[in-house]
Amino acid sequence: MTPSPESVPDAPAEPPPADGVGVGPWPGPPPADPRLDPALLAAGDRRNVVDRYRYWRHEAIVADLDSRRHDFHVAIENWQHDLNIGTVVRTANAFLAAAVHIVGRRRWNRRGAMVTDRYQHVRHHPDPAALRAWATGAGLAVVGVDNLPGSRPLETAVLPRRCVLLFGQEGPGLSDAARATCDALYSVAQYGSTRSINAGVASGIAMHAWIRAHAAPPTA
Template identity: 35%
Template sequence: MVERKKPGSGGNNKRRLAGKGPTPKAVDRPYHPAAKRKAAAASDPKKGKASSRREKEPRAAREFEVQDDVIVGRNPVVEALRAGVAVKRVMIARGIDIDERVREIVELARQSRIEVLEVNRKELDPYPAHQGVALKVAPYKFRPLNEVLQKISGKPLIVALDGVTDPRNLGAIIRSACAFGAHVVVIPDRRAAGMTAVAWKASAGAAARTPVVQIKNMTATIHDLQGEGFFVVGLDAGGDVPLSQMAVADEPLMIVIGGEGKGLSRLVRESCDLVVSIPISSSMESLNASVAASIALYSVSERRAQAR
């Protein structure tokens, strides 16, 4: 005869699952860095104090994150300071080897009254190839175009960028503008490369000598300058005439460089007095914006020299 089961307890007699309890603090976990620091401090009070100082990061050092405008590396920082790049502060990692470049960085910063901060090396580690040295670029101080033009003697030469988005191209164009006698570089304030650390570095110091002006509307600026007697020439792969046939090089001139890939925008192209192109081999679709700008500026400078 099968024995009937007795009524259950409704789970009242079940053993509850035992949890592990609250998570221990970091200093109580043997393999956690905080626990190791605590153990080191217990064995060596002096070492513990030094470790505590390292944990308290300098207030200024915590401001520098990867998205900040920073130039890194000993040579680039020296070059930036020599070129008069607008610098907010210089950062030097503790314990680095002090060579002639580091000494020059400190001296140049002192002469320009730029703050020099000694920071933990880990504060610079987010920036590749920092070599223990970095600087924070200050915001570029744009001046009004009219103010720049008033200080130009002779026939002005303006370089305008229509949709150039690569800061390396912007910096290279500023460098060419400076080399070939352009008086100012004009950039839009939207959908275009700005005066970042990358642009400063690519300009090789030219951005400290050739002013950069930021405008709100390129077509409106073109029309304003045309009203003041400027000839506005667009540079585009599908130009009306070759660059060599441009007959207005010795006039007050604005050359407009189109963006990478897209070239001149429709409204800007329609606003130009003339659109010229640089003949190239059929195996190439187009030239890099900064290369095209260099060729055009060299051509203008040669013609102006011949006209003197």
């Protein structure tokens, strides 16, 4: 996988590393591009990033993402060190959420994030009321997603452009305190025998609903 012309000018062809992961050392004189990391050019780039960011410095990648982030945020309650939080962060990175907000305990299991938390802004709020206060100050609607009585179907909704998508703890779902902060509640339609889908899956569905309503297809 060679870097794309848009990311690295005059990128020469090169064989991939023996294990097929990432790209090897840059062949020939390194390009004069301040976004590129000399250490990665010399040793190769095996990070979990798309090809356009091969050899880029970490700070340069974050700066480029920040210039293109979408208007939605994602929040998830964390009272029992929910293992789904890492998946939520990884999915938020894929859909270029403005930020992920952890509500409750500050510490969370990062394993499922697959290092994407290095490129995704992650903030903490001690409780739902603090998240609500922050969202109000930022001019964002708080949209809860859970299969609760009174929830409207997400499939027929158009989510607000500027919003926080709020998800509950795996198992109990949104806490009573979290529900009280929401401007709207939506549910994900299910057709099988299980009572619920996990928070990681639900977050991906909801984020994609926002993308379908408000985002253009990605460029190269």
